[in-house]
Amino acid sequence: MPKLSDCHSLPCLRTQRGFTLIELMIVVVLIGIFAAIAVPSFTQFINKSRTQSFNNELLALLQYTRSTAVEQRTFFKACKETGVWAVKKSCNDSEPLRRLDVPANMTVATGNVTEIVFRYNGTSSDLTLITCQATDAANGFTIDVKASGGIQAWPRGKSGATTSMTTCGQ
Numbered sequence: 001m002p003k004l005s006d007c008h009s010l011p012c013l014r015t016q017r018g019f020t021l022i023e024l025m026i027v028v029v030l031i032g033i034f035a036a037i038a039v040p041s042f043t044q045f046i047n048k049s050r051t052q053s054f055n056n057e058l059l060a061l062l063q064y065t066r067s068t069a070v071e072q073r074t075f076f077k078a079c080k081e082t083g084v085w086a087v088k089k090s091c092n093d094s095e096p097l098r099r100l101d102v103p104a105n106m107t108v109a110t111g112n113v114t115e116i117v118f119r120y121n122g123t124s125s126d127l128t129l130i131t132c133q134a135t136d137a138a139n140g141f142t143i144d145v146k147a148s149g150g151i152q153a154w155p156r157g158k159s160g161a162t163t164s165m166t167t168c169g170q
Helices: 021-072
Strands: 076-081 084-088 098-101 106-109 115-118 127-133 141-145 151-153
Touching: 021 076, 021 084, 021 098, 021 106, 021 115, 021 127, 021 141, 021 151
Parallel strands: none
Antiparallel strands: 076 084, 076 115, 084 098, 106 127, 127 141, 141 151
16 A cells, blocks of 8 residues: 555545445434344343343242251241232241342232241142233243242243133232
């Protein structure tokens, strides 16, 4: 490539260096189009991940309650309070062994049940918990607590092995 001092002719001086304004505008428009397509999908992905994460934490809290009851050979309860699930010997206790805060827009439907009791032998009573973000049943999760003490979590949008969720409960 010739040096600038060696270049005395007009074609040599008009050598293009950098981007034109039109090229730069096209790149910015393309980035805007890609962002407009990606942001809604990314937002939905984040909401699904938050719902699944909370469901996993709730499942772990229930399993912890059961194992603590068996380990200490006494009754323990998973208590549903305003915006919180807590593990206690009695729901009237002030200090929980463990607690799980319910995030905003997240719902845990249990019907009219406010406490899940696990006995010293690991048994409980039949109960179904439904975890959803807002009213999105297709992306919700179902946890079944059996009388035997077994705790079963179903995949996203399912309330059984083959049954799809139709509502987020009450």
